[in-house]
Amino acid sequence: MADDAQRRPEGQAGGAQSGQDRERDAVIHAKLKDGTLKIYELEKELMPIDAIRVRRGFIEQETGTKLENLGIFSIDVDRVTKRNCENMIGTVQVPVGVAGPVLVNGGCASGKYWLPLATTEGALVASVNRGCSAITKAGGADVRIIHDGMTRAPVFATDSVSHAAQVGDWVTVHRDELKAAAESTTSHGKLTDIVTFVAGTSVYVRLEFDTKDAMGMNMVTIASAKVADLIAQGTGARLIALSGNMCTDKKPAAINGIMGRGRSVVAGVALTNEQISTILKTDAKSLFEVNYRKNLVGSARAGAMGFNAHAANIVAAMFIACGQDAAHAIDGSTCITTVDQTETGAYVSVTLPSLPVGTVGGGTGVDTQQECLRLLGVAGSGTPPGTNAKKLAEIIGAGVLAGELSLLGALAAQHLARAHQQLGRG
């Protein structure tokens, strides 16, 4: 943790610049302008808080834009400039709302949770809040992790299709050796599966890891580099790229939906007719029909890879609040939502095959994001390792279920436009 000087926003207590400071900044700006100093080298000469101010001042000059709000923040920039962001000039503030409490009956998460949602979309928090209320009144969401494994798939070039097939055979025979090499790079990660895919002379080796409480992309990438070197040495195949896109990271892909990636989560809740009527202002039949014609048939007709209403909304908002990699919101979009009519109402579920989340590493240590993780009781390493990340995945699964319930309800009741008129444009 850095001292207060590191966190002090310019313009707040002690942040006012003296004439001497301004002169020093002007000298550095001149060096940046003539290229004798690069903007990414500022931290070598200055404290991070000063490097950020000087860089921002330079960008203000270069673009003729005043950036006074970007310069107001409370996070520990000493840590962030080392681990999370290069060429930092400030922060963007995203409003965080809470929804809940939502009762979760999970394999790891158990109890009532307030969900932090970072968003600028009016009506989103209200919607999730309504869904949480429905879930909690219904006795809670059943949530389970059905698969857990982060993947990296290097691509190799071979001389012929028979050579490509040999690479697959070699990997099978040397599996234990590859596992030992991968696990020598990490004290937490475990190599749990290896699957090879061939396309002509290209071979993709999809390596899957249990990453415990880390989302794991750095951990898995480092371990995969070691494995890839052994495969190249042992088979004569040429390593073309450590990521061959069969991982698949940050692109929507059927393989993630079928085989899972990160934590695969299912969440479901049984609602009574009374709960559907009083909380969602609709009935089970309408909920079923909206889900069928919109989420299932509509998505199929559109060629969509997700069969849901707005799962990515909740995933993105919770990912941003909780320091997850925001690009992975794309994985949230592949959710499948189902509505089964029952004798007493409806059973609604969401299946998220790919939810890459962690409670250590990446952005989880940034002060504001860490507070959101603490709010959920999942910051840092779990006991045993892995349980905190699984808890977080289950809580997000319940949040997605809440969002789906509320939006399906609003669509069934013809309330969508009204809600956004009232809450999204005030």
Ligand SMILES: CC(C)(COP(=O)([O-])OP(=O)([O-])OC[C@H]1O[C@@H](n2cnc3c(N)ncnc32)[C@H](O)[C@@H]1OP(=O)([O-])[O-])[C@@H](O)C(=O)NCCC(=O)NCCSC(=O)C[C@@](C)(O)CC(=O)[O-]
């Ligand atoms: C807006 C509601 C919730 C009103 O819902 P309502 O049932 O008319 O309102 P209500 O006044 O009867 O309140 C019901 C509950 O909603 C919550 N609630 C109500 N108001 C608030 C508020 N101000 N702040 C926080 N929570 C609020 C709260 O839980 C409350 O219960 P209570 O606590 O009073 O017992 C509802 O109409 C709704 O959920 N609409 C759907 C809005 C939505 O989901 N928008 C988000 C995404 S839309 C989008 O981005 C994707 C899209 C649509 O394009 C995807 C697609 O193609 O489908």
Ligand SMILES: NC(=O)C1=CN([C@@H]2O[C@H](COP(=O)(O)OP(=O)(O)OC[C@H]3O[C@@H](n4cnc5c(N)ncnc54)[C@H](OP(=O)(O)O)[C@@H]3O)[C@@H](O)[C@H]2O)C=CC1
């Ligand atoms: N490299 C890439 O290709 C990509 C990187 N990213 C970025 O990667 C970052 C996330 O990578 P990730 O590997 O999760 O994070 P970090 O790189 O921050 O590493 C996490 C490390 O924390 C250590 N650790 C301590 N306690 C635990 C615990 N309880 N469970 C698991 N690990 C623990 C592990 O060390 P040890 O291994 O020594 O045990 C682990 O490797 C994000 O910033 C993301 O944006 C995203 C996509 C691609």
